[in-house]
Amino acid sequence: MRSSRSADALKPEREGILAVLQEPSTIDRIQGIIRELQLDDELTLTDTLDAALRRIRSGAAPRILLVDLGDSSAPIAEVSAARAVGGADLKLVVLGTVNDVALFRDLLSAGASDYLVKPSTREALTAILEKTAGPLGTTPDGLGQVIVFIGSRGGVGATTSAVSCAWLMANERRERVALVDLDLHFGTVALKLDLDPGSGLCEALEQPSRIDSLFIERAMIKVTENLRVLAAEASAAQHLAIDAGAVDMLLHELRRKFVRIAVDLPRGASPMQRVVLAAASQVVVFCERSLAGLRDTIRLQTLVREQAPQARLWLVEAGASGERAPIGKSEFEKGIGKSLDASLSYDPKSAGASTNSGQPLPAAAPRSAIVRELRQLTALLVGPAPAAAKRRMFALPSLW
Ligand SMILES: Nc1ncnc2c1ncn2[C@@H]1O[C@H](COP(=O)(O)OP(=O)(O)O)[C@@H](O)[C@H]1O
Ligand SMILES: [Mg+2]
CATH class of the missing domain: 3.40.50.2300 (Response regulator)
Incomplete structure (x- = not known):
């Protein structure tokens, strides 16, 4: 755009x-x-x-x-x-x-x-x-913007939300988006889109000298016209010797080609995570309103402050926590010292439809409340949808 x-x-x-x-x-x-x-x-x-x-x-x-x-x-x-x-x-x-x-x-x-x-x-x-007639959101150097998605706990819907937001940016906003799953062993981005991730991402990260634009193009999977996925399914027994520099280089190469790079980042404090956070323009943390969720949201706030001081941090009430969210919203907000920036509701019906069809939520349940909320979250990340784009969006035939 x-x-x-x-x-x-x-x-x-x-x-x-x-x-x-x-x-x-x-x-x-x-x-x-x-x-x-x-x-x-x-x-x-x-x-x-x-x-x-x-x-x-x-x-x-x-x-x-x-x-x-x-x-x-x-x-x-x-x-x-x-x-x-x-x-x-x-x-x-x-x-x-x-x-x-x-x-x-x-x-x-x-x-x-x-x-x-x-x-x-x-x-x-x-x-x-080429003139970087900078698409909205590119960084001052004219490269694309890295947006990191992290769950404060496992199973809170971080991957579901990352996939949905990337899909909305690509297909409703018409931006070129790369969606990268950095949980190389247990990531579920490819699974949620019913794709075979192939071995390109692991190869690229294990042999950084091969990272060039052609290699990355081959390793990426085309989902729709504007959406490409980079993911892996390394066997549980496979030890991956990944140099954080390779991740840095990969992100840089992606930023040359894409306006948005959505990264599904597993929690942790490895050099790889530090490099990704250092490259981020925005970090979205999905918060579970439980005791453990509160503790880990606070820890992630500190981590982002230290490793990604340049990034905008968004704290979003996670959708999938459901009954695991016993702490009241205002009590939780008091604990984290600020208001939550957005909320996603618990919607097992739409989530189930998405899983069963192998399509992201916006394609599987386009008129659901959860997708409306995901659109609002996307607007926080990339700016409000222009009126013309909104009209076009409803007129678009399904891209699937
Ligand atoms: N808003 C939601 N409401 C109900 N269930 C959801 C919601 N978002 C995701 N889920 C479901 O919760 C499970 C975990 O989601 P996932 O996105 O894989 O979580 P995470 O990446 O945080 O581990 C999946 O089965 C998914 O379909
Ligand atoms: Mg996940």
Whole structure:
């Protein structure tokens, strides 16, 4: 979905592409793509990063700073310097020769918006140079937004809600959505959508050097036009040696391609969880109004505050708790120190219809109260549905 709240509208003063490139072949490529995309960006070339930063200091405000650091002996320091001079909203794209997860992470934490290994694919370069007429919700660097869903306890309906919200974003809001199940052994996202998850996600996470856009495209399962799923069903006995850096890289790759990345995240405090939380723009915790639910909601509030200070935290009354919710709402809210942001009701009939049909709630029980509440939750996450989209939504034939 395109929005008038584009990055360009917010930052009208940024214009053009400033590139620090030495190789004629790379320069030709970039010029070719700019012509093909009919971008009105002016391409300014300099030989050294120093020269580029001098231009910025003296008033140039490019939309993108593209820097080939293939020959640099101190790429991290150079990226930090470029970010410091260029400002927080500059899109800082680094080209290099080394394909290494550790370097990739270091560059990102030093301030790079993206890192491409030469020779970069046309597709990757195009995605970067295209105007990020930022869809509503993209982060300032023009990448998609990670939304994390966590249950305060098991069985509270976190996965059901994550699948439903992702489905609503993709099919009613027409946004490109990736739904990722990071419970690699026992996750149920694929099960709820009646899909065979395949082995792509485990392979990608165990061999991060293979994570590129083509590989991910193959590992993802198409659910509808705008919804793709990445999940696994590793055998219970299989030990997975997963590097948190691989998860970081995977999320980054997904953020290039999708406007929303909905992550069903198992509870815990492993490095993988920390990396996911650090990448999140929003975290949704589904709260069970029980004693254990209260304790764990409070713990998760602390975890999110510590690991995801940048993220908006939403506390949502879980739908599936049913009779396991003996604590009154106001008492619970007193315990967590704030009001719940949304509520999902207990609706075993719709949940059963969804399970039996292998379809998410919005497809299995479109007129139920629970789906109305899930639409409200989706509106919290991605903004209210525009009136036109609402009309279209009711006119849409089933996509299943
Ligand atoms: N709002 C709801 N009302 C009743 N049952 C629900 C609701 N949401 C989910 N369920 C059911 O509760 C069970 C657990 O849901 P699930 O989404 O897998 O929970 P979690 O991911 O938190 O473990 C499933 O059988 C699901 O169909
Ligand atoms: Mg679950």
